[in-house]
Amino acid sequence: MKTIVQKVLGAVAVGSLLAVQVPASAADTASKKIALSNNFAGNSWRQAMLKSWEKVTKEAVAQKVVAQAPSFTTAENQATEQAAQIQNMILQGYDAIVVDAASPTALNGAIKKACDAGIVVVSFDGVVTEPCAYRIAVDFKQLGEMQIDYFASRGLKGNLLEVRGLAGVFVDDEIHQGIGDGVKKHPEYKIVGSVHGNWTQTVAQKEVAAILSTLPTVTAVATQGGDGYGVAQAFKAAGRPLPVIFLGNRHDELTWWKEQRDASKYETMSGSIAPGSSTFAFWVAQQILGGAKVPKDMKLPLTVVTQNTLDEALKNTEPGGVVNMEYSQKDVVDFLAKLK
Amino acid sequence: MSSLQAKRGVLVLHNILPALALSLLLAAVFWRQPRAMSYFGVNLLLNLAIPLMFASLAQMMILAVSDLDLSIGPFVSLAASIGATLLPTRPALAMLAFVAAVAAYALAGALIESRRLPSIVVTLGLSFVWLGCAVLLLPTPGGLAPDWLSSAMAYRTPWLPMPIWMALFAAALGHVLVTRSAFGTLVRGLGGNPTAVARVGWSLVRLRAGVYALAGLFGVLAGLMLVGQTTSADPNIASRYTLVSIAAVILGGGKFVGGYVSPVGTVVGALTMTLAASFLTFLEVAPDWQVGMQGLILIVVLGLRAAIDRLERIA
Incomplete structure (x- = not known):
């Protein structure tokens, strides 16, 4: 008799334990x-x-x-x-x-x-x-604003270059506004140049290369994703010091980041959808x-890759793909x- | 004797193919989901075919005179955009816009006849005009259809669901207009042998303009019904209607040349095309295959039509 009662009690206890474990999906x-x-x-x-x-x-x-x-x-x-x-x-x-x-x-x-x-x-x-x-x-605005917040958290100061997306598209406008809001919040930054990279590495490289000679020293680059690798190539080709380039979770961008990190302890951050x-x-x-x-x-929520999660993110991303x-x-x- | 019988057999096949295809698709849906076999179910399955029926009738008018309308999809989208922007706030202006749109269609018809222009070129050009006007009215998707229109499209019709009533109405209207009336005979004559029609003394310019105006009117009706169903518009809302309406007419027994069209077949064709594009939801097909399967169904149905046409020529 006793044992049965104990069993029943035990079952009830297990049942209530399970219920505690998943409270939000109660039904x-x-x-x-x-x-x-x-x-x-x-x-x-x-x-x-x-x-x-x-x-x-x-x-x-x-x-x-x-x-x-x-x-x-x-x-x-x-x-x-x-x-x-x-x-x-x-x-x-x-x-x-x-x-x-x-x-x-x-x-x-x-x-x-x-x-x-x-x-x-x-x-x-x-x-x-x-x-x-x-x-x-x-939240594309957030994607813009978080970049400036990240630069500020690194204690960076000085000139920014903004690489935008495809002109006239809603997404480009939203991210751009977010970057603008971020700069307003952190007056230590000044946007000294802005180009349209069309979310494409080759276009970004060409456009940045064209404007680079007119720019003073650039501390950091705000991007929209799909353009970070091209920006880095433009800076490298011009022989300029490498700024902190915010990346967009693309496989080629992360691969480049890993190379730079291994070679010179390069630090940045990457985010996208x-x-x-x-x-x-x-x-x-x-x-x-x-x-x-x-x-x-x-x-x-945005998917963010940081210095600590870079290796794992890269491992789980197919060549040509985006961090998932x-x-x-x-x-x-x-x-x-x-x-x- | 036997050849006559064969001919008659093929003719029957020709006429019942659209109904046969529709019944097969419906049977498959009902088999997978018995719940669909109800007033509510049939309404959900087929109500989006209502605007397509009228768009297909518009396309059928054009095909009846051996032309092709590549602008009906954007035109229906424009009508829907007007319905969601001007109609609720400035109804008089909206009516004016509809009249102007139908007049533009008639003008296109007159131009095609008098200048001997290929209809494909003129209507392809017009399709961009319609799209441009729709984007001007509605730069981003939005707008709201007037209440009376939305509630009319949501009306619970007695006895049979609305798509069935509308199909009967559209088929009867088309049948009277194209198959039974004197005007219809002239239209088909224009498609089959324009010289003969001209020799009797009819003005081909006015005739073609009239046919195009009717097509424009059907297009406006389709746009209004569509926006009544969706309650809100998008400048690209009906762009697929261009090709689907052609497929509906051909499936329904129409031909690209010669003035052969069937209004009843066209309406059944529109119902079939609507079902063919979406009924895969009912057969749990693996996601990788879905897109290809939809195309395959259309190829099979239209392939059958081509095969029957071939039989007809042999018999």
Whole structure:
């Protein structure tokens, strides 16, 4: 008799222990189905994004966190096609839909239908304006501002060179504004030159080389990603001392950084958006299904590589690719807890 | 005798192919997801085909006179953009814009006839004009469709879901207009043998202008219905309609030359094209294969059409 009571008590104890371990996903999501609606798969970022989704969700399904998490990509990157796809997902009975949208507005009708059917819609990267959906947007301003903050934390002073992206694109404007805000906050910096590197190493190298002879000593270079290696080559070719160049997580940039570090203890930092943001959105959807209170608008955390994490980041990045990061359930639970 | 029977058999095949393709796709969806077999389900499956039906009817008018319209997608996008910007705030100006757009279509038709220009070149040029106008109106995606339009498109029709009613309406309208009316006979005549039509004394310029104006009108209707469904617009919202509408007409039994078109087939073709592009959600195909599979389905369906056309020529 006693032993049975002990066993039961033991089982209750184990059960409550488990419950303590995962408090944020208190409600069971094991029977829930989450689908990814993706509009485009034609570049390396999207390919990595889909791969991350598959990897993380496969594990989540195996561990019975969710029942199913398939991904669906439309053929033509067209809004009407993706709207039809989302409507089919409503019919399929998914509990949550994660969307990387072809248009911020043209899917609104379909997304409203999904919300009305009681489906949780989480948009990321390509976010949607429909108020009933959750948005995980990329904070490009932050990507600009953090560079100046980093330079300040290093105690650097003096002249900055700014390498911008493709003129007229929203992303370029946002990062540029962030850099401007950072400089306002730290008056010890002065931007002495600005060129458009178009997020391309060769263009950045050519543009920087052209302006370099007119510039005084440059202490640091603020960039937008995909351009850092080209900037370094331009400085090297001109025989100028190497400034601190903020990098953008590309494989060639990190390789160059490692070489410089090994040769001359070069120090810098690197930051960008990880394609694994799809897995971030996945866990956000899972948390909402689990009953967590989540704000409708969130900023996607940036993926940062520092001196200490360089070797690991480089090891895990394919040549020609971008540093990826797959988020775990714990990462997202912690992120959401911090928002409160 | 037997050759006549064969001919008749091929003709039946010709006429039922679009319906057959649609039934097969629907059967596959219903088999995978019985829940889709309901008022709510059919509505979700097919409601995005409503604007495409009208865009396809527009394309069919143009194909009926042996021309090709490469601008219908951007034109529908422009109509949707007007619907989400001018229509709610300045309805009179919006109406004026629609009338001007239809008039521009008619003018294009008159120009193509009188200057003997290839329609592909003129409409390709126009497609950039439409896109430019849409971007001017709506530099970034946004706008809001008027309430009456959104609620009209969300209306719960009695007995049958709205896509079915709309399909019946569009098919009947097209049938009366192109297959039954005197005007329709003239249109098909213009596509098949313009010299004969001219010799009887009809003005080909006015006739072609009229056909293009009708196509423009269908385009405006498609744009309004689309923006009523999405509630908000994007200057590129309907760009895929250009090619999909051509495929819908051809799938429905139309031909590129000779004035052969079928309004009923076109409407069924539009439904089929909508389903073909998205029904892979129901067959859990591996992500790597999805994009290719969608293309494959279209090739198979259109390939069948080509095969039947060939049989017809032999029989």
